[in-house]
Amino acid sequence: MAENKTQPTDASVEEFLGAVEHPTRRADGFELLNMMRELTGQEAVMWGPTIVGFGKYHYKYASGREGDSAAVGFSPRKTNLALYGLTMGPEADRLLPELGKHKTGASCLYVNKLDDVDRDVLAELIRTGYRHTMTEIHRP
Template sequence: MAPYENKTKATDVSAEEFIANVEHPVRRADAETLDLMYRRITGQGPVMWGPTMVGYGHHHFEYDSGHSGDAFAAGFSPRKASLTIYGAHLQPEAPALLERLGKHRLGKSCLYVNTLADVDLAVLEELIATGYRYVTEDLNQAQT
């Protein structure tokens, strides 16, 4: 089997510059708020993954199939249609928190929010914190 290679990789692009250049003013302000929130929660600075994902921390994963790789532990993307928040709803605490979050949609590994004004920021912060802890501590312990 050929080695698995992640399509999305960390880049040298400045996350701060990327956020500052988000075209829509509300989306840019929300991205700035999320950046500060993620920095506070993770203790990590932002790194761009691919052209549009802002990631914090690091996670090495390995599947039963033998595929392994590296990804950010928590992150977001200020897309035109909505804010995409990665990995904040996969942990055991997520269902109860999502009931209190406010207006959102779920994807397989993404949480979609139109604007931060639509959600309870304290609940979002708890989702991000528990999701980050789940990826960096719980999953890492399970893999060892």
Template sequence: MSNNKTVPTGADVGAFIDSVESASKAADARQLDALFRKVTGFQPLMWGPSIIGYGQYHYRYKSGREGDFLATGFSPRKSAHSIYIMPGYADFDDILARLGKHKIGKSCLYVNKLADIDMDVLADLIRAGLKDLNTYWPVQPT
């Protein structure tokens, strides 16, 4: 059973994107949505109140904890877009070097605006992340 706080909500993705306060951030979110749909082939699903996810996977750790989580996705946060690649960015330095202006966390890529990055490289990163994740846990469509 999942103890995740971030779970699918059934909320409307289009309505969420339309509610993004900054017009430029909303336009970027529409562009990201189109890219994620094209690259993954998955329909988007809201995870929690603000993450748009594409695909999902079921994990089970050695500790016995298990649950479901989004395979990849993004959130148009106020300060920057958070782009989620599971299980993280550790092995993608070669792709990240070609991406453009960004910051990274463990499983988050932070981009202020899409004009700062190469969208073809982001597509490569999404593909690589899904391929890597699938070696740990099978990715399922949403």
């Protein structure tokens, strides 16, 4: 079976975020770095060239495909901030309507800028998403 393309690297998170062109996304990236570091108690790791991740879990699908992924994370893209692992927790359905302006994808949450969302609700989504991933999905 093919190995996942997105793997943890030794690249500098701060250098990656410092090189983000869009000034708002760069500032939001550093804010998310501090917020996720504090809420998860984990240090940030670059996953591939563009994802900042916190924590690590192992998954295995019914198809047999398995691998490792960051428990929560984000990527400051040109058009938005992609946030990973925040929609998986049992509290997400209750919290998302309170978040503010956002979109969701298969397992991602997209926001244009942090000023569009309630930071307290975002913090709770990070906390509950991380806890769910590390205790329910990843059973050490």
